[in-house]
Amino acid sequence: MTLKEIAQEAGVSISTVSRVINNKGTNAASQAVQDKIWEIVRRTGYSPNTAARNLKTGQAEEHVTPHSRSIACIFARTQEPMKDAFFSTLARGIEQEAFKHNYVVKYIITSIEINNPATFRLISDNQVDGAAVLGRCDKQMLRFLKKYFNYVVYSGLNELQAKYDQVICDGKQAAMEAVAELQSLGHARIAYIGETSNEIRFEGYCEAMNAKTLPVLRDYIVNTPMTSSGGYQGAQKLLNKCRDFTAVFCPNDITAIGAMKALQEHGLKIPEDVSIISIDDIDLVQYLTPMLSTIHVPITEMGQMAAKILIDRIEGGHHLPMKINMPFYLATRESTGPSRKKHLSRGA
Amino acid sequence: MTLKEIAQEAGVSISTVSRVINNKGTNAASQAVQDKIWEIVRRTGYSPNTAARNLKTGQAEEHVTPHSRSIACIFARTQEPMKDAFFSTLARGIEQEAFKHNYVVKYIITSIEINNPATFRLISDNQVDGAAVLGRCDKQMLRFLKKYFNYVVYSGLNELQAKYDQVICDGKQAAMEAVAELQSLGHARIAYIGETSNEIRFEGYCEAMNAKTLPVLRDYIVNTPMTSSGGYQGAQKLLNKCRDFTAVFCPNDITAIGAMKALQEHGLKIPEDVSIISIDDIDLVQYLTPMLSTIHVPITEMGQMAAKILIDRIEGGHHLPMKINMPFYLATRESTGPSRKKHLSRGA
DNA sequence: CCCATTTAACCAAACGTTTGCGTATTGATT
DNA sequence: AATCAATACGCAAACGTTTGGTTAAATGGG
Numbered sequence: 001m002t003l004k005e006i007a008q009e010a011g012v013s014i015s016t017v018s019r020v021i022n023n024k025g026t027n028a029a030s031q032a033v034q035d036k037i038w039e040i041v042r043r044t045g046y047s048p049n050t051a052a053r054n055l056k057t058g059q060a061e062e063h064v065t066p067h068s069r070s071i072a073c074i075f076a077r078t079q080e081p082m083k084d085a086f087f088s089t090l091a092r093g094i095e096q097e098a099f100k101h102n103y104v105v106k107y108i109i110t111s112i113e114i115n116n117p118a119t120f121r122l123i124s125d126n127q128v129d130g131a132a133v134l135g136r137c138d139k140q141m142l143r144f145l146k147k148y149f150n151y152v153v154y155s156g157l158n159e160l161q162a163k164y165d166q167v168i169c170d171g172k173q174a175a176m177e178a179v180a181e182l183q184s185l186g187h188a189r190i191a192y193i194g195e196t197s198n199e200i201r202f203e204g205y206c207e208a209m210n211a212k213t214l215p216v217l218r219d220y221i222v223n224t225p226m227t228s229s230g231g232y233q234g235a236q237k238l239l240n241k242c243r244d245f246t247a248v249f250c251p252n253d254i255t256a257i258g259a260m261k262a263l264q265e266h267g268l269k270i271p272e273d274v275s276i277i278s279i280d281d282i283d284l285v286q287y288l289t290p291m292l293s294t295i296h297v298p299i300t301e302m303g304q305m306a307a308k309i310l311i312d313r314i315e316g317g318h319h320l321p322m323k324i325n326m327p328f329y330l331a332t333r334e335s336t337g338p339s340r341k342k343h344l345s346r347g348a
Numbered sequence: 349m350t351l352k353e354i355a356q357e358a359g360v361s362i363s364t365v366s367r368v369i370n371n372k373g374t375n376a377a378s379q380a381v382q383d384k385i386w387e388i389v390r391r392t393g394y395s396p397n398t399a400a401r402n403l404k405t406g407q408a409e410e411h412v413t414p415h416s417r418s419i420a421c422i423f424a425r426t427q428e429p430m431k432d433a434f435f436s437t438l439a440r441g442i443e444q445e446a447f448k449h450n451y452v453v454k455y456i457i458t459s460i461e462i463n464n465p466a467t468f469r470l471i472s473d474n475q476v477d478g479a480a481v482l483g484r485c486d487k488q489m490l491r492f493l494k495k496y497f498n499y500v501v502y503s504g505l506n507e508l509q510a511k512y513d514q515v516i517c518d519g520k521q522a523a524m525e526a527v528a529e530l531q532s533l534g535h536a537r538i539a540y541i542g543e544t545s546n547e548i549r550f551e552g553y554c555e556a557m558n559a560k561t562l563p564v565l566r567d568y569i570v571n572t573p574m575t576s577s578g579g580y581q582g583a584q585k586l587l588n589k590c591r592d593f594t595a596v597f598c599p600n601d602i603t604a605i606g607a608m609k610a611l612q613e614h615g616l617k618i619p620e621d622v623s624i625i626s627i628d629d630i631d632l633v634q635y636l637t638p639m640l641s642t643i644h645v646p647i648t649e650m651g652q653m654a655a656k657i658l659i660d661r662i663e664g665g666h667h668l669p670m671k672i673n674m675p676f677y678l679a680t681r682e683s684t685g686p687s688r689k690k691h692l693s694r695g696a
Numbered sequence: 697c698c699c700a701t702t703t704a705a706c707c708a709a710a711c712g713t714t715t716g717c718g719t720a721t722t723g724a725t726t
Numbered sequence: 727a728a729t730c731a732a733t734a735c736g737c738a739a740a741c742g743t744t745t746g747g748t749t750a751a752a753t754g755g756g
Contacts, residue, residue: 002741002742003743003744004742012704012705012706013705013706014706014707014742014743014744015705015706015707015708015745016704016705016706018743018745019744019745022744024744024745029703029704029705030703030704030705033704033705048742048743049403049741049742049743050399051398051399051400051402051403051741051742051743052399052403052742052743052744053742053743053744054399054711055397055399055400055403055711055713055741055742055743055744056710056711056742056743056744056745057711057743057744058711085433088436106454106455106456107454107455107456108454108455228631228632228634228635229631232635254632257632260635261634261635261636261637283576283577284576284602286576287576287579287580287605287606287608288609288636289608289609289612289637350712351712351714360735360736361735361736361737362712362713362714362736363714363735363736363737363738364734364735364736366712366713366714367714367715367735370714372714372715377733377734377735378733378734378735381734381735396712397711397713399713400712400713400714400741401712401713401714402713402741403711403712403714403741403742403743404712404713404714404715404740404741405713405741406741697756698756699754699755699756700753700754700756701752701753701754701755702751702752702753702754703750703751703753704749704751704752705748705749705750705751706747706749706750707746707747707748707749708746708747708748709744709745709746709747710743710744710745710746711743711744712741713740713741714740714741715738715739716737716738716740717736717737717738717739718735718736719734719735719736719737720733720734720735720736721732721733721734722731722732722733722734723730723732723733724729725728725729725730726728726730
């Protein structure tokens with residue numbers, strides 16, 4: 001049922017019907033016409049098309065709902081499902097905190113790609129007070145997001161320019177501490193398995209090596225995706241290149257899990273023959289054999305903090321960009337031990 | 349910012365802009381034009397006017413939108429983040445398939461609780477054509493959801509009454525096959541570590557045992573949460589109760605991971621001293637030592653299938669409830685071996 | 697009875713999209 | 727060189743409202 005149909009049935013024009021229905025004081029209709037129109041409206045159960053009405057009146061539009069009491073949690077879908085263990089925990093922290101404040105969390109899980117119409121739609125459709133972005137995200141992307149969401153909190157691995165609220169855990173420092181731990185156990189030939197470009201944890205590795213004036217040798221470095229399979233293949237590559245390393249540093253746990261498997265398959269004992277250490281401390285790590293030594297980063301707490309400052313900003317609690325650096329600590333378990341000093345030479 | 353303005357700036361017509369943004373396959377634009385348009389979109393933060401869009405596409409009033417080209421993916425947030433490896437994979441499958449059909453996926457991750465106002469709002473806020481429900485979900489809940497979403501597809505572990513579209517992988521059969529594999533290796537005293545009530549895989553275990561007229565002994569059964577830590581603690585409990593089992597069946601991989609750890613800590617060698625098998629075949633399983641033997645369930649494919657039939661239903665492809673049973677197969681790896689026959693007695 | 701004023705109703709132009717159809721431009725195929 | 731099919735794009739008509747400007751009829755005061 002539309003205005004047009006009503007108009008037809010009442011034998012008047014659309015505008016008249018519209019005016020009657022909206023009770024525009026300026027130009028009333030005759031009582032007879034009004035009655036007739038209302039009669040039809042009642043009989044047909046007409047209800048105005050809000051889309052059309054909003055379109056015309058231009059109101060109610062903007063994608064920024066003043067107070068929806070909901071936030072979006074955007075995270076780039078990573079290739080390997082397992083990698084989600086980290087982000088999943090992060091998200092859970094956000095959810096917990098949001099719940100406390102009576103906020104609702106909408107998830108946007110996607111390989112963020114502006115030029116992907118689906119993604120575009122997903123983002124512009126969602127009406128939220130603010131958004132938390134998880135994972136790696138470049139500046140351009142953040143600028144884009146900021147246009148769509150009131151606020152953006154970045155809760156991720158690498159550090160950003162100070163323009164956004166961000167809660168991070170200093171990846172460089174963490175990596176340095178991990179490597180330092182190996183060094184203090186007497187290791188000098190420490191390999192790296194993981195991504196190398198644009199990976200701050202790799203920088204930490206390099207810096208820690210340099211600090212001890214230890215060489216960062218090409219042979220010791222394997223550039224591979226930071227996934228279980230990436231770690232597995234990376235370790236194999238490493239073993240093909242050389243065998244005199246005594247320890248391995250992986251930038252995250254799941255890479256380490258894959259690497260450990262490959263190492264063990266080659267007959268290397270951990271930690272007797274080779275030590276391995278990584279960063280994150282995801283839950284699973286404690287159920288491996290041996291239990292992985294790693295840098296514990298407070299993932300859940302990071303999520304909670306992210307939600308906390310996002311909501312604080314939404315509610316006007318602060319206006320300047322806030323950077324929160326979460327503490328980490330070394331969790332020594334079973335995969336690290338003193339260096340054997342001797343070369344493995346023909347290990348397997 | 350409107351299409352018109354973008355069109356002006358890009359020097360093309362409105363229709364071209366619209367087509368690019370909505371990715372209409374019929375009439376593509378040149379790459380150069382596309383890039384230019386997206387650049388402007390990004391720079392200006394353009395967001396389509398939903399009122400106009402709805403008006404044009406003929407969307408109705410209420411929360412049931414005939415054609416939003418989006419589906420929701422609802423899943424109960426599980427306690428342990430790691431458990432998400434399964435659901436995460438499932439979701440990814442859904443996403444892949446949805447993307448192919450140009451559908452957008454909105455995630456609703458929450459402990460589904462009708463009485464929780466936040467949940468209620470989250471659900472009623474979201475405007476989607478249909479929803480896929482992942483994980484365990486009772487009938488009451490499904491009925492509730494059906495009120496808010498046009499269609500509900502259940503993609504989960506357990507089987508349901510035939511009222512909804514559902515894609516499942518027969519948990520009972522899978523469990524039976526796993527147990528049968530152990531039996532064919534000569535195992536008779538097979539323990540169970542996992543949840544027992546309302547868990548179909550447990551039923552499968554029982555049935556397989558009975559089929560061989562093997563006793564389902566109370567001592568062999570440990571009721572524990574199906575998580576890594578649950579598995580770990582469960583195995584410890586089991587070892588306290590008895591030591592003469594020769595094999596363990598866990599209803600899912602992550603439980604098995606925890607159990608394996610506990611077993612190994614007690615000096616038991618896998619598979620020499622005790623075999624272990626489970627269900628799911630999540631990615632990680634191959635990087636454990638030993639590699640876990642498990643029933644492979646086609647998780648990604650299940651997700652894809654779920655999206656497929658959901659979209660098919662939305663678009664009127666079928667009307668009667670559809671039940672799809674996905675095939676599984678046994679993936680024999682390293683954690684299973686012939687029974688030692690002899691009791692372990694004082695193993696450690 | 698004429699002009700001014702009110703009243704009653706209409707016309708048509710927006711609002712920002714989507715989309716069927718038409719037309720150039722291109723490239724490949726005879 | 728002519729033909730044909732893609733390809734890349736534009737035109738314009740919707741979608742259901744609202745509203746300013748207008749017209750025609752009714753009213754009223756002199």
